[in-house]
Amino acid sequence: MKIRLPRPTRAGFTLIELVVVVTIIALLFALTIGGFTYAQRSAARSKTTTTLKAIQSALERYNTEFGEYPEPSNPGDTVSMGNKIYEASGATMLYQALSGDGYNNIKIATTPSGDADPNSNGSLDEGESKSVMLTDMPKEIWVFQENKYYMIDGFGRPFQYTKAVPIDPNGTGGASTALTINPTYDLWSYGEDEENVMARSIDTLTDEQLKQKSVLWIKNW
Secondary structure, X not given: OOOOOOOOOOOOOOHHHHHHHHHHHHHHHXXXXXXXXXXHHHHHHHHHHHHHHHHXXXXXXXXXXXXXXXXXXXXXXXXXXXXXXXXXXXXXHHHHHHHOOOOOOEOOOOOOOOOXXXXXXXXXXXXXXXXXXXXOOOHHHEEEEOOEEEEEOOOOOEOEEEEOOOEOOOXXXXXXXXXXXXXXXXXXXOOOOOOOOOOXXXXXXXXXXXXXXXXXXXXXX
């Protein structure tokens, strides 16, 4: 009499089962990373918006104090951040004008008297404390790079700033071409636009492709 022995049970997964498991894990990972990336972008935009509003308030205080909005002394200066090059004269000027730390990047008619140091050093000297326009400036909104200090947005990039140039309606030698959209100044962050990082604010009025892309910008116009 033959006795049938039970077949050993199969251990492990088939190839199809492994593929299914790996696919599920990959989907879960993608969803997690996607959600994390979205949260990062959202936080960066929120931080940028908050900082931009704080800068605007400080610029109004500067205008009240000095009778005009500040202007960069070295237009055309650039800085390399990441793998991009940005126009940075506005960001260096904003740092000095609002923090009170130095003034050599601000176009001014007369040199401040007293012991104020024209160069920035990351801290306030006794003679600079009276020039502070943005109090309690957190470290997260400025950075030291290439021997200069810059106001940065939530994405870690320099804020962009252009002061309005008055248009001479009588044609007696004043500026004939507007450089800004606002009558005072244009202030913006490129936000999530990583292509047009040297574009000017005024360009968004004439370049249709840039106009569509600039919806990613965080701006005051």
